[in-house]
Amino acid sequence: MTGLNPTNEQRSSGAAASALAIELVGINKHFGPVHANKDIHLAVKRGTVHGIVGENGAGKSTLMSILYGFYTADSGTIRVDGVPQNITDSRHALALGIGMVHQHFMLVDNFTVLENVVLGAEDSALLTPTLNRARDHLKQLARDYGLDINPDAIVGNLSVGQQQRVEILKALYRGAETLILDEPTGVLTPAEADHLFRILGKLRAEGKTIILITHKLREIMAITDEVSVMRQGEMVRTLKTADTNPEELAELMVGRRVLLRVEKGPAKPGDVLLEVENLVVTDDFGVPRVKSVSFQVRAGEIVGIAGVAGNGQSELLESIAGMRDQKSGTIRVNGNPLSLEGDDGAGRARLAGLAHVPEDRLRMGLVTNFAAWENAILGYQDKYGDGPGLDIAKARTTAEDYMKKFDVRPASLDLKTANFSGGNQQKLVLAREMERDPDVLIVGQPTRGVDIGAIEFIHNQIIKMRDAGKAILLVSVELDEIRSLSDRILVIFDGQIVGEADPATADETELGLRMTGSHADNVVTEPGTLPEHETPVQQTLVEMSPKDNSARDTN
Amino acid sequence: MTPLPRWADVVLLPLLNVVLAFLVGGLIVLAVGQNPLQAVGIMLYGAFGYGSGFGYTLYYTTDFVFAGLAVSLAYHAGLFNIGPEGQAYVAGLGVILIGLALNGMHWALVFPLMIVCGALFGAAWAFIPGYLQAKRGSHVVITTILFNFIAVSMMGYIISRILKPEGVNSDESAPLEAITRVPQLRSFIELFKNSPVNLTFFLAIAALFFVYWLIWRTKFGYAVRALGNNPVAANYAGISNQKMIMIVMAMAGAFAAMVAVNNVGGVQGRLILNFVNGAGFVGIAVAFMGKGHPIGVGLSALLFGMLYQGGQELAFQMPGITREMIVTIQALVILFTGAMGDMLRGPLSRLFAQPEPAAGGK
Amino acid sequence: MEQFLVDLTLILDSTVRLAVPLILASLAGLYSERSGIIDIGLEGKLLAGAFAAASMSAVTGSAWLGLLAGIGAALMFSGIHGLASINFKGNQTISGVALNFLAAGLTTFLGQSWFKRGGYTPQLSGDQRFNPITLPFADQIRDVPVIGQIYWELISGHNIITYFAFLAVPVTAWVLFRTRFGLRLRAVGENPKAIDTAGISVTRLRYQALIITAVLVGIGGAYLSIAQSAGFNNNMSAGRGYIALAALIFAKWRPGPALLVCLMFGFLDAVQFRVQGQVFPIIGEVPVQAIQALPYILTVVLLAGFIGRAVAPKAAGVPYTKER
Amino acid sequence: DGALVYDGGGKFDKSFNEAAYTGAEKFKAEGGAYQDLEISGDAMREQAIRQFASRGNNPIVLPGFSWETALRAVAPEFPDTKFTIIDTVVDLPNVQSVVFKEHEGSYLVGILAAMKSESGKIGVVPAFNFDLLEAFACGYAQGAKSVNPDIEVLETYVGTGFDAFNDPVKATEVAKSQLDQGVDVIFQVAGGAGAGVLQAAADAGKYGIGVDSNQNHLHPGSVLTSMLKRVDVATYNAMKGVADGTWEPGVIVLGLAEDGVGAAFDENNASLVTDDMKAAVEKAKADIISGAVTVHDYRTDKTCDAL
Numbered sequence A: 001m002t003g004l005n006p007t008n009e010q011r012s013s014g015a016a017a018s019a020l021a022i023e024l025v026g027i028n029k030h031f032g033p034v035h036a037n038k039d040i041h042l043a044v045k046r047g048t049v050h051g052i053v054g055e056n057g058a059g060k061s062t063l064m065s066i067l068y069g070f071y072t073a074d075s076g077t078i079r080v081d082g083v084p085q086n087i088t089d090s091r092h093a094l095a096l097g098i099g100m101v102h103q104h105f106m107l108v109d110n111f112t113v114l115e116n117v118v119l120g121a122e123d124s125a126l127l128t129p130t131l132n133r134a135r136d137h138l139k140q141l142a143r144d145y146g147l148d149i150n151p152d153a154i155v156g157n158l159s160v161g162q163q164q165r166v167e168i169l170k171a172l173y174r175g176a177e178t179l180i181l182d183e184p185t186g187v188l189t190p191a192e193a194d195h196l197f198r199i200l201g202k203l204r205a206e207g208k209t210i211i212l213i214t215h216k217l218r219e220i221m222a223i224t225d226e227v228s229v230m231r232q233g234e235m236v237r238t239l240k241t242a243d244t245n246p247e248e249l250a251e252l253m254v255g256r257r258v259l260l261r262v263e264k265g266p267a268k269p270g271d272v273l274l275e276v277e278n279l280v281v282t283d284d285f286g287v288p289r290v291k292s293v294s295f296q297v298r299a300g301e302i303v304g305i306a307g308v309a310g311n312g313q314s315e316l317l318e319s320i321a322g323m324r325d326q327k328s329g330t331i332r333v334n335g336n337p338l339s340l341e342g343d344d345g346a347g348r349a350r351l352a353g354l355a356h357v358p359e360d361r362l363r364m365g366l367v368t369n370f371a372a373w374e375n376a377i378l379g380y381q382d383k384y385g386d387g388p389g390l391d392i393a394k395a396r397t398t399a400e401d402y403m404k405k406f407d408v409r410p411a412s413l414d415l416k417t418a419n420f421s422g423g424n425q426q427k428l429v430l431a432r433e434m435e436r437d438p439d440v441l442i443v444g445q446p447t448r449g450v451d452i453g454a455i456e457f458i459h460n461q462i463i464k465m466r467d468a469g470k471a472i473l474l475v476s477v478e479l480d481e482i483r484s485l486s487d488r489i490l491v492i493f494d495g496q497i498v499g500e501a502d503p504a505t506a507d508e509t510e511l512g513l514r515m516t517g518s519h520a521d522n523v524v525t526e527p528g529t530l531p532e533h534e535t536p537v538q539q540t541l542v543e544m545s546p547k548d549n550s551a552r553d554t555n
Numbered sequence B: 001m002t003p004l005p006r007w008a009d010v011v012l013l014p015l016l017n018v019v020l021a022f023l024v025g026g027l028i029v030l031a032v033g034q035n036p037l038q039a040v041g042i043m044l045y046g047a048f049g050y051g052s053g054f055g056y057t058l059y060y061t062t063d064f065v066f067a068g069l070a071v072s073l074a075y076h077a078g079l080f081n082i083g084p085e086g087q088a089y090v091a092g093l094g095v096i097l098i099g100l101a102l103n104g105m106h107w108a109l110v111f112p113l114m115i116v117c118g119a120l121f122g123a124a125w126a127f128i129p130g131y132l133q134a135k136r137g138s139h140v141v142i143t144t145i146l147f148n149f150i151a152v153s154m155m156g157y158i159i160s161r162i163l164k165p166e167g168v169n170s171d172e173s174a175p176l177e178a179i180t181r182v183p184q185l186r187s188f189i190e191l192f193k194n195s196p197v198n199l200t201f202f203l204a205i206a207a208l209f210f211v212y213w214l215i216w217r218t219k220f221g222y223a224v225r226a227l228g229n230n231p232v233a234a235n236y237a238g239i240s241n242q243k244m245i246m247i248v249m250a251m252a253g254a255f256a257a258m259v260a261v262n263n264v265g266g267v268q269g270r271l272i273l274n275f276v277n278g279a280g281f282v283g284i285a286v287a288f289m290g291k292g293h294p295i296g297v298g299l300s301a302l303l304f305g306m307l308y309q310g311g312q313e314l315a316f317q318m319p320g321i322t323r324e325m326i327v328t329i330q331a332l333v334i335l336f337t338g339a340m341g342d343m344l345r346g347p348l349s350r351l352f353a354q355p356e357p358a359a360g361g362k
Numbered sequence C: 001m002e003q004f005l006v007d008l009t010l011i012l013d014s015t016v017r018l019a020v021p022l023i024l025a026s027l028a029g030l031y032s033e034r035s036g037i038i039d040i041g042l043e044g045k046l047l048a049g050a051f052a053a054a055s056m057s058a059v060t061g062s063a064w065l066g067l068l069a070g071i072g073a074a075l076m077f078s079g080i081h082g083l084a085s086i087n088f089k090g091n092q093t094i095s096g097v098a099l100n101f102l103a104a105g106l107t108t109f110l111g112q113s114w115f116k117r118g119g120y121t122p123q124l125s126g127d128q129r130f131n132p133i134t135l136p137f138a139d140q141i142r143d144v145p146v147i148g149q150i151y152w153e154l155i156s157g158h159n160i161i162t163y164f165a166f167l168a169v170p171v172t173a174w175v176l177f178r179t180r181f182g183l184r185l186r187a188v189g190e191n192p193k194a195i196d197t198a199g200i201s202v203t204r205l206r207y208q209a210l211i212i213t214a215v216l217v218g219i220g221g222a223y224l225s226i227a228q229s230a231g232f233n234n235n236m237s238a239g240r241g242y243i244a245l246a247a248l249i250f251a252k253w254r255p256g257p258a259l260l261v262c263l264m265f266g267f268l269d270a271v272q273f274r275v276q277g278q279v280f281p282i283i284g285e286v287p288v289q290a291i292q293a294l295p296y297i298l299t300v301v302l303l304a305g306f307i308g309r310a311v312a313p314k315a316a317g318v319p320y321t322k323e324r
Numbered sequence D: 001d002g003a004l005v006y007d008g009g010g011k012f013d014k015s016f017n018e019a020a021y022t023g024a025e026k027f028k029a030e031g032g033a034y035q036d037l038e039i040s041g042d043a044m045r046e047q048a049i050r051q052f053a054s055r056g057n058n059p060i061v062l063p064g065f066s067w068e069t070a071l072r073a074v075a076p077e078f079p080d081t082k083f084t085i086i087d088t089v090v091d092l093p094n095v096q097s098v099v100f101k102e103h104e105g106s107y108l109v110g111i112l113a114a115m116k117s118e119s120g121k122i123g124v125v126p127a128f129n130f131d132l133l134e135a136f137a138c139g140y141a142q143g144a145k146s147v148n149p150d151i152e153v154l155e156t157y158v159g160t161g162f163d164a165f166n167d168p169v170k171a172t173e174v175a176k177s178q179l180d181q182g183v184d185v186i187f188q189v190a191g192g193a194g195a196g197v198l199q200a201a202a203d204a205g206k207y208g209i210g211v212d213s214n215q216n217h218l219h220p221g222s223v224l225t226s227m228l229k230r231v232d233v234a235t236y237n238a239m240k241g242v243a244d245g246t247w248e249p250g251v252i253v254l255g256l257a258e259d260g261v262g263a264a265f266d267e268n269n270a271s272l273v274t275d276d277m278k279a280a281v282e283k284a285k286a287d288i289i290s291g292a293v294t295v296h297d298y299r300t301d302k303t304c305d306a307l
């Protein structure tokens, strides 16, 4: 139905006149009482990478969804290649050569890569010929852009990085000339992010236009030509990237100065509070994911676990938190071994003095249908009230307290958690787990999808806890985050701890190599793990962001 | 879409929906050449207009409240219990066994024991699907459907081959003595003369309050709702999902069991074949229409009680209207108030919308 | 041995007849639920289909027109279901329950006012029904041992709807896994957002699915009233819609397994009729109720013992909304 | 005016309730008047009786044993109202109880079945395992065995509860299963579902036997006979009796002697029934009336040797 080729001609006819690929004029969008986009003007030049930054909830995703035809604007005009277009649905946007990689992927988990790619762009009623043609096309795209992926893999089994590649392939397969990426690196490892930016560079070189939404200013600085800043539904300013710097952008976004680095003093490690011995954990299918891991975390230190996603971190975290049956091995909190049989181990782990900020707040850390106050006591519900009754007044006081301390916005106790922005949801989870004053805190991806104002705050809170003498285990795919927060780094690969590093001295290249299965002789060829030759590029990007380097050098 | 004011959401919208259902039902009545206004009049009169009619309405309401709660409670935990029909049927066995064992004793002693004993049987019958869901992953929807069928066979055998006394023609157990039966309200309140509403009605009211408290005011309820909304998060919160599933299903069965107390203990005073008579299935509609909230369940149970009793009156007074007509009207009520409940929300909210502050742009 | 084979063929023959309405209703449910719409109203659609088919056939004397009417009635019901659950984003389960009530009430009510027989339609005969078809050579090879018997008894001699039902299974599998429509159907039941952002209308796709559902379940209803029996009577679907739904879940929403499960239900029922009142070695005479409950008990056991967790299409039951 | 409140199966069940309806219609055709009502649940029984009684309807005819409990409760409240209950006995001064000897009528059709059968196998299909229905089956088996002691009588139930009366589809299949096993005459005791049995027998070119009402016309040439149970007569008599002032309380037992049960012969089955068969039936009837033959009633001891 959607031919890929006819639209190309359609496009080029109107294109000649305008240097602007996309022009948005006076866009307004309401969601009920929320005015998500207020009279937005935006011009994107053809063949450039245009960045959009803004706090959580600023309206970035909404704006792009309007351009992509997923939402319809209440008012305003969209010009594509200079021609006003009334984009009523995504099919229309696709036909105009606009592709979008959504913040939350729009993939069908139990489909293969190939099926996901052709979905909606099949060229005949029968599937087999379509799939065969698509397979060839994908090979071509893979060659052109380095987008390697096994077309027959089930998408649900892929790492996020690979899933994102599928999303990009979807757009390219449909012949996108303008590609919108909404927070593409939020869930990527630095190496994966690098790979992505190389691809974007290639696309730009071919004359394609890219709109990039991100919270990471170093990415903006590294790859964009121009950058627009949004705040509270309004377009604040559009700047040439060359003429600005992260500090200025941060200030434009948040409306105040933001400290872009982590301030922390030296660690003073005390007693061992968390001890893991020969831990073996299997996944839901009985495949071992954590293979005999042992380590300790002492009071007053942050131990970071660095690794490419999918190497057992998640299972490790969940197992320590009591959410998975361990196959063998011991976990001790405060010297007491945790018994984790049954499916309520998480409760016992908490009783032992452990708090857990899960990697995936929506899937695990929150009941999104619950009001804010209800989520503020999730996991601690038994502490509210002496008998069977739930002491709601006490719970609400607690929640109010958390929301004030962690600046959760809006500070509305009764608002459904689903209606908070991601960053605010994250703050709520953090408040709940950290304010409990646990002895051991295990944290997964603390700043995923969170804007820079909130990141600063969250990092400071984690450090404060360390300084209060807590043992903290940190898992993050953000190598920067690991390096700037941790006192020690453990590198995990294929379910095993393959090394330890001192963040002050650790060499980025060295860490990266270890994360991918160590030195040259051990290159992993499985799709999704990065080939070895990519590591130097990763370093390039890191060097391109001087602020982050200086942050690391502070201590 | 602008949200509606709360009163409009809670009162106006459902009311309009009921009216709409009756309008369409009225058209059908009209189509068979009867006067719909007269029909509605008779229906309302039959359901509320005189003591014994009102008593019947409350009697049906009692059944529907319990069946509705059995579905709602499970639904809060994310379980779709289609089995109240069978659960109530099996619970009848518990009620009659204790009743017969203590036959002749005063109801004040027997009634509480009937509640307990019936609840145990109902709970046991619902527990098995719960167990299979929790431990074996067998879909509770299928197992409860199957258990309804199995209950019919099993109870048929037990009633006709074991409980049926000598010299009785129909398939039923021996009767309970009058003093042992749950007393009907007519023995205290003249108004209800001749109607079967009995003390179980107050149990139903109490159950509504209890469920409200349980679901929204207790730790247990918190856990139930957490499980129903996000099982992974519930697990994260230290809740044992498996245990919860089994407990909740058993509790649901216990609620369904009260239908047996109402009928076996209160109305028939004996265990007869098929005494549940579809109340369990009506419970599904009641629960969903009431959105699982006890107030909603109470109101929609009353609505159905009214339809059942008023419908009976209608069939009696207007020979052109048969019981199938009434089932049709019930269907329309379920459709318009339940499934299409939000049909009028759009127009209504436009009606309520304040003039927007100037939106800016062009 | 010979006798055993004959008996077995007869039981299987009966199995086929009992399974047909279940197969059609299961496949119908499959389309609907794969598209993300739970269809507990299969029971009502089956009943409505049976009624319309018998009525039309009684009036016109043509089974084929009856079949069309059966499909038409199911389409109307599907339409209401779609309106409630797609357009008004209502609760699909309530909508289904409402349809079941509606069918129970309307069929008898209309039947009574049309035919004045208390909701029964007149007895149908001849061309008002779908009669058994004798396949080519069936008569000739009937006397060939074993094969002849099987061909004549089991394969030949069913009505056209039976053959259609069995054909519908591979066709459904093919549509589902080999066509563009199937791909989209599976996608919209898993993640309607993916479909929407791919530029395809979720609403349209779901309505298409509901139409197919209606056609299949309407034919299933017609089978009940104008093929398997000869007329409609009150509540003639007798829970088959629910059993079909159970079979669908049991089969994890896949056509092949759904066929097997429906055949299993049919087989257990067919056997059940034949072992009533028989005295078993060791156990002695089993209460007939126990034998009658056997199909259900066995299903529970199989389900718990071997099948494991059934994962529904992810979006099933959730109305699709863009703005939360 | 009289009143008639049908039992669970509903007015047009083609057998039991419909027979009552036929009787009432006959009364009406002769100038009488009556109201009727279908109930939709057991809880409505008392209420329905009360409503009619308080409106002054007389007599109130209640076909079906399920009315027993409700009638016991209500009848004393309305001493001036006359009640007729069919199929069970309620011993109250204003109640007339009409019961049938179904086993006797079934005995006759059993004879016909055995004489018609060529395979030596006949069947009976009750709706479900239920004492009243067993009485039919047992009488039938006895009649058949009186003709051919070696005859095999298969009994298969349609379902497990009252729902079974409404499942002709399954009844068809049950009948087919019997036909498959070589049965060539089937007696249906399954109310509305029985239509499926007769259909299956007709489709297979074998014979069915109807029940309650005369069902011979349903498949002329295929329905061997019908076991008549004159609920229509009972209903008619009750209403007529009140109109004439001849209505009496107490128990009325309708057996062969009273023509309350019997085998139906009409033009639809004339070709199926030979003179021998008719003669055998007549003889058995006379013997039963005279007491020379007694037919065992299953309900007395819940056993049936013949089956």
Ligand SMILES: Nc1ncnc2c1ncn2[C@@H]1O[C@H](COP(=O)(O)OP(=O)(O)OP(=O)(O)O)[C@@H](O)[C@H]1O
Residues within 6 Å of the ligand: A031, A032, A034, A035, A036, A054, A055, A056, A057, A058, A059, A060, A061, A062, A063, A103, A421, A422, A423, A451, C322, C323, C324
């Ligand atoms: N589908 C929706 N329904 C209702 N309100 C919405 C919806 N999507 C967005 N909003 C509202 O619009 C505002 C803008 O949301 P949007 O997702 O565009 O923010 P964002 O800038 O992308 O934030 P983030 O950085 O967290 O991704 C939000 O604050 C929210 O209140």
Ligand SMILES: Nc1ncnc2c1ncn2[C@@H]1O[C@H](COP(=O)(O)OP(=O)(O)OP(=O)(O)O)[C@@H](O)[C@H]1O
Residues within 6 Å of the ligand: A031, A034, A056, A057, A061, A103, A104, A183, A418, A419, A420, A421, A422, A423, A424, A448, A449, A450, C324
């Ligand atoms: N009913 C609602 N009313 C107002 N805002 C809503 C409502 N529902 C959702 N939102 C907002 O819509 C936005 C949807 O954003 P999206 O789903 O893209 O992720 P997000 O939560 O913003 O993620 P992140 O902050 O991690 O980027 C969120 O900001 C959320 O708070």
Ligand SMILES: [Mg+2]
Residues within 6 Å of the ligand: A060, A061, A062, A103, A182
């Ligand atoms: Mg966003």
Ligand SMILES: [Mg+2]
Residues within 6 Å of the ligand: A057, A061, A103, A422
């Ligand atoms: Mg967002």
